[in-house]
Amino acid sequence: MIKLTSEPIIVNEVIDSVYDAGAGAVDVFIGSVRNKTSEKKVVRLEFEAYEKMALSEMEKIATAAKKKWPVCQLSIVHRVGTLNLGDLPVVIAVSTPHRPDAFEACRYVIDTxxxxxxxxxxxxxxxxxxxxxxxx
Amino acid sequence: MELEVVLFGIARDIAGSSKLKLTLADGASVKVLKKQLIAEYPEMSKLRSIAFAVDADYVDDDYQLRDKEEIVIIPPVSGG
Known part of the structure; x- marks a missing residue:
């Protein structure tokens, strides 16, 4: 599942979307809106996307991750619009047969x-x- | 040739518009477009990077622009 949404991300739905009978590990990255940046109090965040290209770039990352690691399933969901403290801008889930690959692939996806x-x-x-x- | 330029994020704030029409010499490259943008909007030169996309794909500085093409300015991204 690769998508952009203006609705709150339901983490369990993203995790469920990478269920795979061959997977022995699921790694999840959850981004969260924190309350300050360099000691300045953050009130809210606003995200905007060039949606068509954001989706195709996320697809490219998923494809690259699947080439580098034995990924069973991979999902990336990113919010757009206004987010308040504690809201989740991004949730990534990766399932692989063994855990080292899940950790590495998940980190690669968020970093890229x-x-x-x-x-x-x-x-x-x-x-x-x-x-x-x-x-x- | 005439180009449609689409702007997002801080680039849109600098230009004061999400769409611009620019006229460039026929066959000009992205590099030429970048120079003209910076000449018109000097604040753009202060950005960490400016990238460009055509058909929702990044293009490099040597990409040769075509008449009526839509080109999107990608200021430094900050998702996640």
């Missing part, structure tokens, strides 16, 4: 997503806002 998928995050503070990582 952060580098290539056209999704942008704006942090809203009490006294301003900033596009995350836009400037060096």
């Amino acid at each position: 997503l952060k580098q290539t998928v056209p999704i942008w995050k704006k942090e809203i503070f009490e006294d301003g806002e900033v596009w995350v990582a836009a400037h060096p």
Whole structure:
């Protein structure tokens, strides 16, 4: 399952989506909206995506992960829109026959997503806002 | 040639619009487009990176643009 959604992500649905009779391990990464950045209090986050390309880039990551590791099933779900503290921007689940591959593949997916998928995050503070990582 | 430029995130905020029409010399590359954008919107030069996409796929600086093509500006991504 690869999707973008403006609704809250139901973690168990993502985990269930990678169930596979041949899998001995499921690794899950859950991103969470934290309450501060560099000691500045975060009020909320706003995510926007170039949706068509974000989906195709996520598909590319899934395909690359399946080439590198013996992945049984792999799901990536990312939120768009306004997220509040504690909300979940992203949930990734990977099932593999043995656990080392599940850990490695899951980490590869989130690390690559952060580098290539056209999704942008704006942090809203009490006294301003900033596009995350836009400037060096 | 005329190009449709689509902007997201901070690039849209800098340009003040999510769509621009730009005129470039026929056969110009992405590199030329990037120079023109920075000339018009100097704030763009302060970004950590600017990437470009055509048909929902990244293109490199040498990509030769075509008349009426839609090109999307991808400012530094920050998903996850």
